[in-house]
Amino acid sequence: MIDTESLRDAFGELERHAPDEAAVLTGFRAGVVRRRRRRQLATVTGVAGTVAAVALGVVLAVPGAPGGGTGPATSSAAPAAPDPSVRLELPFTVGVPPAGYRPVEWRIGRDLSDVQYHGSHDGETVVVELSTGPRPPTELLSEEPETIAGRPGKLVRLLPDGAQLELSWQLDDGRWFTVRGPAELLSGLRATAQSLSVRPTPLDPTAGPDFSALPQGYAVAGWLGEGDTLTLATVCPVAKRLFVDCVRVSLRPGTAPGTTQVKSGGDVLDVPVDRTRVVNGVPTWATADGLVVHAQVDPGHWVRVGPAEPVDAADVDLMRAVAAATVSR
C-alpha cells in the first residue's frame, strides 16, 4: 500500500541527492567573487567595489566554509597564490601488475589517481588507486584485517555477493592505497598490493599538451588517458576545487572540424562550431551557445574545450583562452 507516509518516505530517501554543504559554499563564494570581478570589469566605481568586498567578507566568515574563517575579507579577496598544475605522472609505481592483465586507462588528480587493468574476459578489471581518503563504505559486504606491505590494512568484500574485493591500507602521509579486483584473483591482488610504492611513474610528456600558458588563476587539475595516449585534461580554477567550474580539454590529431556532435534528447546532432575569435593570435571557434570551443594548435593537432560538467551556460571566453593556451608538444 502506498500512502501519504510512503510519499514522505520516498522524498526522504531522495535526501541522498542533497549536495555537500561545504561544496555549495565553495561554489557560492567563487560565484560571488566572479560577480564582483565582472562588476569591476564593467568599471563600477571603487566605492562600489569596496562595498562588495566588505559584503563578501561577511560571507567568507561562515563557519564550516572551506577556506573561510573569521578574519577580514582582504585575505580571501586577494588573488590566490599560484597552485602548480597536477603533473603528468602517476604518483605511484606498480611493481607487479596483475598477471594476465593489461593497463588500459589511467587518471591523475589531486585527490585520486588510479590505473585500471583489464583481463582477457569481460568484467575482469583490476584497479590500483591512490587517494587522499578511503573509499566510502557503501559497498561493503564484509571486512577483515590484513597486513599489507608491513602495514595494517583491510580486506573488504564488496556488495552484492563478494565477487569483488578490495585491499586497502593507509600510508604515513595519510593517503590510501587500494587494489580492487575479482575475488578469485586474491593472491595476485596481494602480490600487486605488496609491490606498490609512492615513487612516481613518469608518463611520456609528449602524450599531453603543454599548458604552461593557461589563463591566470587556472591550472591542470587532472589528466585522463588510455595506454600511451592522453584522452583528456581537466583545467580548473586554482582558488577552488569545484568541478562545475572546470573545463575539459582534449587534444586530437588532424584538423579542427567545423562541427561538433552534441547529444540532444536521444539524438546526436552535428552543431556548427563557427563563431570565430582570435585569442592571443590563435583563431578559436565556438558553437553559438558557447558550450564547445575548437582551436587548431598546430598543423597536426586541434583541441576541443568544453565544460567539465553538463551546464546550460559556460564561460566561453575562458574556454577560448584555454584553447589558445594549449600547445602540442
Add this chain to the structure above:
Amino acid sequence: MDFDEFLRDQLPALVRYAGVLTADSHLAQDLTQDALVRAHAGWARIGRLDRPDLYVRHMITNGYLSWRRRWATRSVRRVAEAALLDRAVPDPADRLADRDQLAALLATLSRRQRAVLVLRFYEGRSDEEIGAILGCTAVTVRSHVSRALAGLRQRAGADQLELSES
C-alpha cells in the same frame, strides 16, 4: 538577519530541498549556488522580506523549472567521456519496492507538480507558503496538489493509492 546568519541557519535545509526537488546532486548544487549568489547580490532587498527563506526557495525552484526547459534542448556531455569520469552511486540494497514504485511515479509528474508535492509532503509547507515560493495563490496551490495526486492515482491505480490532500 544578515546573509551570514541566513546561510548558517538555512543552508542545510536548502541543500536538502534542492536535492529532493531535483533528485540530482550536481544540479542541486548548481541551483543552490546560483540562488545564493543572486540572493547575496540582492540581500539588501531580500533580507528585509518577512521570509527570505521562502524567497530563496523560490529562486531554487524557478531555477529548476527553467533549467529543465533549457536542458531539454541541449546537452553537450559526450556519453563516452561522461562514462569515463562518472562514478555510479549504488542503490541501497534495502530500498523498499513501494518506494521504488513511488519514486518512479513521481518522476512522471510535471516539474511544477513535483515541486508542489515536495513542498507539501517533504517540507510540510502550508498552501500560503507554497504559493509564495511558486508565485501563485493558495487556491492555485491546492489545484496543483489535487492534480498531482490525481496523476499519481491514475498511474498507480486508484486501489493502490490512498493519499491525503491536506
